[in-house]
Amino acid sequence: MSATPQQHFEDLIDTVRGALQADEHFTLGYNAEQSQFIRFNHAKVRQAGEVSQAGVQLRLIRDGRQAEQQITLSDDAEVDRRRLGDALTQLRQTLPLLAVDPYLRLDEHAWHSHSRQDQPLPQLDEVLDLIEREAGDLDLVGIYAAGPICRGFASSFGAFGWHQANSFNVDWSLFHANGQAVKANYAGQAWSSSEFAARLRQAREQLAFLGRPAITLKPGSYRAYLAPAAMDEIAGMLCWGGFSAQALATGNSALQRLYSGDARLSPLVSFSEQVSGSLSPAFSDEGSPRQDLRLIDQGQARQRLVSARSAAEFELAATGADSYESPCALSLAAGNLASAEVLERLGSGLYISNLWYLNYSDLPAARMTGLTRFATFWVENGEIQGPVSTMRFDDSLYSLLGSQLEDLTCEREMILSSSTYGQRSTGSSHLPGALVKGLTLTL
Numbered sequence: 001m002s003a004t005p006q007q008h009f010e011d012l013i014d015t016v017r018g019a020l021q022a023d024e025h026f027t028l029g030y031n032a033e034q035s036q037f038i039r040f041n042h043a044k045v046r047q048a049g050e051v052s053q054a055g056v057q058l059r060l061i062r063d064g065r066q067a068e069q070q071i072t073l074s075d076d077a078e079v080d081r082r083r084l085g086d087a088l089t090q091l092r093q094t095l096p097l098l099a100v101d102p103y104l105r106l107d108e109h110a111w112h113s114h115s116r117q118d119q120p121l122p123q124l125d126e127v128l129d130l131i132e133r134e135a136g137d138l139d140l141v142g143i144y145a146a147g148p149i150c151r152g153f154a155s156s157f158g159a160f161g162w163h164q165a166n167s168f169n170v171d172w173s174l175f176h177a178n179g180q181a182v183k184a185n186y187a188g189q190a191w192s193s194s195e196f197a198a199r200l201r202q203a204r205e206q207l208a209f210l211g212r213p214a215i216t217l218k219p220g221s222y223r224a225y226l227a228p229a230a231m232d233e234i235a236g237m238l239c240w241g242g243f244s245a246q247a248l249a250t251g252n253s254a255l256q257r258l259y260s261g262d263a264r265l266s267p268l269v270s271f272s273e274q275v276s277g278s279l280s281p282a283f284s285d286e287g288s289p290r291q292d293l294r295l296i297d298q299g300q301a302r303q304r305l306v307s308a309r310s311a312a313e314f315e316l317a318a319t320g321a322d323s324y325e326s327p328c329a330l331s332l333a334a335g336n337l338a339s340a341e342v343l344e345r346l347g348s349g350l351y352i353s354n355l356w357y358l359n360y361s362d363l364p365a366a367r368m369t370g371l372t373r374f375a376t377f378w379v380e381n382g383e384i385q386g387p388v389s390t391m392r393f394d395d396s397l398y399s400l401l402g403s404q405l406e407d408l409t410c411e412r413e414m415i416l417s418s419s420t421y422g423q424r425s426t427g428s429s430h431l432p433g434a435l436v437k438g439l440t441l442t443l
Contacts, residue, residue, distance in 0.1 A: 005164065054150075060092065169416050210375065269402075357370050
């Protein structure tokens with residue numbers, strides 16, 4: 001019987017530990033996946049395949065110096081042990097050539113973390129049948145990715161972490177004959193056929209509205225509802241250093257004024273890093289246990305993401321953040337608005353399903369710009385009138401989630417990262433929709 005991923009990882013740990021010399025320390029990170037990928041076009045399967053891969057990141061530390069090497073693993077344990085031995089030899093030769101790292105801080109605690117999330121994944125036939133039944137007559141383009149993801153960490157100090165979780169992600173667009181599209185997603189760890197069918201039907205309903213004549217708006221401020229997918233784009237921008245201790249210490253955070261106490265968001269806004277129960281492991285790539293953090297509480301800045309290096313450089317307490325200090329499981333607390341009442345509460349204004357190509361137009365002011373693109377509708381008296389031609393917005397977070405925020409939805413959507421660059425991502429966000437009194441469109 002072949003070894004399980006965890007057994008494979010533990011065997012590699014023993015290999016490194018057995019080859020270690022006096023005064024040397026190591027960390028060993030592990031990543032693996034068994035993924036099933038299906039690509040769709042016109043709601044038909046156009047490409048199907050599976051990916052099974054694993055790799056490790058070996059870091060060798062001695063006399064204040066560190067060097068790291070990534071190794072792709074095979075199905076042959078002896079080959080993998082030999083590759084690790086070769087990597088260790090190369091790192092030993094490299095270390096004397098490097099300068100002492102002034103911000104090297106190792107977690108010397110022998111912490112242990114073990115998590116297995118084995119929720120059953122859907123049968124592929126079930127997924128295909130649902131797509132055929134609910135959208136077989138439509139131009140559906142998308143990708144289905146599912147399977148277990150594993151992450152591991154070990155150190156010469158006795159630390160050991162293991163994380164294994166099943167997840168699925170269906171990311172698709174429905175195209176109208178006029179070239180416009182509705183973009184939608186269904187992802188998570190607990191599959192529900194009824195919920196997936198409901199998402200497909202909602203996308204179909206929105207597609208029908210795209211056939212109406214497009215409405216062109218003049219630049220100005222408009223009442224708007226931002227669906228969870230649109231909020232995910234805004235939240236994603238905040239993850240670009242917004243909560244980073246390093247960015248805040250060097251003046252490069254979009255939330256600088258918030259953390260300095262010079263600005264506030266709406267009391268409705270409470271962001272947290274909710275690692276526990278998420279798809280992400282409860283330990284960082286640097287080898288520290290991750291913590292659940294209250295980043296923003298009722299509009300006021302609280303904790304920040306502090307990596308081991310930032311802790312050493314800026315004399316802070318580390319919070320288990322990865323080296324890039326970006327949230328791995330960002331959560332925005334729910335509000336009081338029922339999703340079924342969104343159009344009624346919106347009255348007349350914009351219903352924005354997605355935002356696109358976001359960037360900062362004024363970083364210190366937390367001002368963002370981007371396009372409305374997919375499935376943005378003009379609503380009058382609680383009824384959708386038709387699609388809105390693509391518009392650019394330019395507005396500050398202190399407005400959208402501050403003075404102009406009217407409410408957030410009671411229901412939140414779990415959005416898993418659809419990134420498969422190199423490997424499937426474990427990042428996620430848990431977000432409500434937002435009703436704002438004014439969103440500034442510029443052109």
